[in-house]
Amino acid sequence: MKKLLVICLLLISVSVATSQTDPETFLRCLVKEGSNPQVFISDVTYIPSNSSFTTILRRRIPNLRFDKPTTPKPIAIITPTTWSHVSPALACARLLPVQVRIRSGGHDFEGLSYTSTGPFFLIDMFNFNSVDVNLTEGTAWVDTGATLGELYYKIAEKSNVLGFPAGLCTTLGVGGHISGGGYGTMMRKYGLAVDNVVGSRIIDSNGNTYFDRMSMGEELFWAVRGGGAASFGIVMGYKIRLVPVPEKVTVFSVGRTVGEGAVDLIMKWQNFSHSTDRNLFVRLTLTLVNGTKPGEKMVLATFIGMYLGPSDKTLNVMNRDFPELKLKKTDCTEMRWIDSVLFWAGYPIGTPTSVLLKTTTVSNKAFHKRKSDYVKRTISRTGLGLIFKKLVEVEKVKMFLNPYGGRMGEIPSSRTPFPHRGGNLFKIEYLISWSQAGDDVEKTHLAKANEMYKFMTPYVSSNPREAYFNYRDLDLGSNVNSTYEEGKIYGAKYFKDNFERLVDIKTKYDEINFWRNEQSIPVRK
Ligand SMILES: Cc1cc2nc3c(=O)[nH]c(=O)nc-3n(C[C@H](O)[C@H](O)[C@H](O)COP(=O)(O)OP(=O)(O)OC[C@H]3O[C@@H](n4cnc5c(N)ncnc54)[C@H](O)[C@@H]3O)c2cc1C
Ligand SMILES: *[C@@H]1O[C@H](CO)[C@@H](O)[C@H](O)[C@H]1NC(C)=O
Numbered sequence: 001m002k003k004l005l006v007i008c009l010l011l012i013s014v015s016v017a018t019s020q021t022d023p024e025t026f027l028r029c030l031v032k033e034g035s036n037p038q039v040f041i042s043d044v045t046y047i048p049s050n051s052s053f054t055t056i057l058r059r060r061i062p063n064l065r066f067d068k069p070t071t072p073k074p075i076a077i078i079t080p081t082t083w084s085h086v087s088p089a090l091a092c093a094r095l096l097p098v099q100v101r102i103r104s105g106g107h108d109f110e111g112l113s114y115t116s117t118g119p120f121f122l123i124d125m126f127n128f129n130s131v132d133v134n135l136t137e138g139t140a141w142v143d144t145g146a147t148l149g150e151l152y153y154k155i156a157e158k159s160n161v162l163g164f165p166a167g168l169c170t171t172l173g174v175g176g177h178i179s180g181g182g183y184g185t186m187m188r189k190y191g192l193a194v195d196n197v198v199g200s201r202i203i204d205s206n207g208n209t210y211f212d213r214m215s216m217g218e219e220l221f222w223a224v225r226g227g228g229a230a231s232f233g234i235v236m237g238y239k240i241r242l243v244p245v246p247e248k249v250t251v252f253s254v255g256r257t258v259g260e261g262a263v264d265l266i267m268k269w270q271n272f273s274h275s276t277d278r279n280l281f282v283r284l285t286l287t288l289v290n291g292t293k294p295g296e297k298m299v300l301a302t303f304i305g306m307y308l309g310p311s312d313k314t315l316n317v318m319n320r321d322f323p324e325l326k327l328k329k330t331d332c333t334e335m336r337w338i339d340s341v342l343f344w345a346g347y348p349i350g351t352p353t354s355v356l357l358k359t360t361t362v363s364n365k366a367f368h369k370r371k372s373d374y375v376k377r378t379i380s381r382t383g384l385g386l387i388f389k390k391l392v393e394v395e396k397v398k399m400f401l402n403p404y405g406g407r408m409g410e411i412p413s414s415r416t417p418f419p420h421r422g423g424n425l426f427k428i429e430y431l432i433s434w435s436q437a438g439d440d441v442e443k444t445h446l447a448k449a450n451e452m453y454k455f456m457t458p459y460v461s462s463n464p465r466e467a468y469f470n471y472r473d474l475d476l477g478s479n480v481n482s483t484y485e486e487g488k489i490y491g492a493k494y495f496k497d498n499f500e501r502l503v504d505i506k507t508k509y510d511e512i513n514f515w516r517n518e519q520s521i522p523v524r525k
């Protein structure tokens with residue numbers, strides 16, 4: 001009787017519905033498509049009239065730029081807890097039709113995982129977050145709604161000599177982060193997260209599920225290891241190979257201003273950081289601090305390092321390869337690898353690892369814009385002087401420099417869609433953040449980011465000017481008309497020669513371009 005009623009309602013709704021994008025219509029479609037009594041998809045679906053809708057939507061929005069009253073909102077949020085919640089949602093997306101957005105950690109720098117220009121619903125993966133560590137194999141299956149913090153925690157819970165080489169920020173989602181590449185402090189030794197993925201599980205637009213690498217085939221498996229899974233389907237999980245970590249690692253952070261010889265140190269850093277012992281990773285951050293005169297600003301260069309081993313070895317390597325920094329034993333702190341995860345994420349030393357299980361985004365949110373660049377030739381002393389001057393002039397822009405080399409230089413550029421391998425000295429991340437709301441304030445800050453980026457042109461890669469896909473930046477182009485030509489503009493920057501292969505795979509597996517967003521892989525027509 002009840003079922004009959006549902007069907008009747010559905011018939012009526014189809015005939016009288018004024019809009020395909022009305023949440024109630026969508027919900028009725030879900031009920032119909034998910035009619036298997038074991039599924040109850042409506043139990044995990046939130047429509048805007050539901051009092052929890054906004055809380056769920058905002059759970060993983062770390063960037064206030066995409067959390068405004070004017071930000072487009074989904075007509076529904078589905079929070080799958082099992083595989084069978086996904087297929088009915090995709091069926092309705094095809095039927096109505098509406099766009100689908102998939103969110104894991106929600107850290108996309110342009111908010112593409114939870115905003116869209118047209119009507120859309122959101123598949124929010126946060127409930128789908130199990131991590132299954134197999135110590136015998138040294139592997140783990142991790143569901144894509146897990147955060148890196150949850151993943152690292154679950155690994156460390158089982159072993160103190162295994163880790164995983166992925167990102168520094170522990171609230172990143174496995175789904176977006178791994179499908180777009182994923183670098184961290186161990187990349188010089190073990191490569192990227194994608195270099196350590198050995199299996200994957202995917203659902204395609206027809207609701208077909210591929211439970212392993214064999215069933216999906218090598219092409220699709222290649223594409224979702226750096227090409228951005230959102231162009232190809234929903235990745236439900238990745239099987240990863242864990243990597244050995246020592247019982248003790250060593251971290252340090254040493255800052256020097258221009259007056260304290262920062263320029264000389266950076267000249268040396270550019271030369272050694274990519275060629276040194278691959279157990280060593282020394283990130284360089286350039287930020288502004290107050291100068292000696294009132295109102296004066298100057299650049300502070302901070303060398304933040306980690307060595308996969310004890311402090312005496314750290315000092316040996318640093319004194320051999322970077323003696324100019326004069327690193328001292330007292331600068332070094334030995335800790336477990338899992339504690340270094342907290343150190344890099346910005347927690348004070350001694351913070352309990354259980355904070356890694358807190359997976360909603362932080363309360364002190366701000367507005368952010370990020371950009372990226374690759375550097376292949378040493379920047380001259382004169383160049384550095386000019387860059388410092390510019391940083392002071394534009395204010396507020398910070399630069400984080402991550403050295404490459406080591407394992408990164410050995411992996412061929414075509415092994416995964418992520419192409420930025422040999423020949424890169426380091427990657428630059430430009431960061432600008434602000435806390436005051438308002439369109440004018442936003443405009444001013446975005447202009448500053450662009451000014452700094454433009455200024456850097458002579459010092460960074462060109463033809464194409466390369467960028468890291470996971471540092472999504474819509475200034476690099478977008479897919480207004482879903483054409484190959486548009487896609488090639490940003491695609492060549494993110495993927496270089498791998499772009500054409502991604503287009504071929506996209507065309508083969510998603511010819512109707514079901515999975516699309518502002519920077520998805522286009523279909524070849
Ligand atoms: C504070 C901060 C720190 C960062 N630090 C690092 C770092 O150390 N190293 C690094 O490499 N990157 C870093 N990044 C970039 C980060 O890797 C990317 O933003 C990444 O896409 C985030 O993944 P997510 O799941 O949190 O994002 P989301 O916003 O959820 O997703 C990003 C993209 O992936 C798609 N997607 C998500 N889940 C799935 C899925 N299951 N199936 C198919 N498509 C999916 C989304 O639709 C969207 O297109 C950082 C970003 C931030 C904001
Ligand atoms: C909101 O949606 C959730 C998930 O479907 C459901 O459990 C809950 O009862 C709804 N709440 C209200 C007030 O409708």
Ligand SMILES: *[C@@H]1O[C@H](CO)[C@@H](O)[C@H](O)[C@H]1NC(C)=O
Binds near residue numbers: 134135136137
């Ligand atoms: C771990 O992997 C081994 C080897 O493949 C397998 O035999 C075993 O069943 C796995 N253990 C679990 C708990 O899945």
Ligand SMILES: *[C@@H]1O[C@H](CO)[C@@H](O)[C@H](O)[C@H]1NC(C)=O
Binds near residue numbers: 268
């Ligand atoms: C960088 O290293 C090369 C050789 O390894 C050396 O010739 C050059 O002088 C070094 N440059 C700086 C600035 O240290």
Ligand SMILES: *[C@@H]1O[C@H](CO)[C@@H](O)[C@H](O)[C@H]1NC(C)=O
Binds near residue numbers: 290294295
């Ligand atoms: C830097 O100087 C400004 C005033 O110019 C002052 O408000 C601020 O507190 C100073 N910051 C630090 C860290 O001393």
Ligand SMILES: *[C@@H]1O[C@H](CO)[C@@H](O)[C@H](O)[C@H]1NC(C)=O
Binds near residue numbers: 480481486
């Ligand atoms: C998209 O198509 C429209 C109409 O054909 C055209 O006017 C516009 O320039 C196109 N946009 C881009 C970015 O190619």
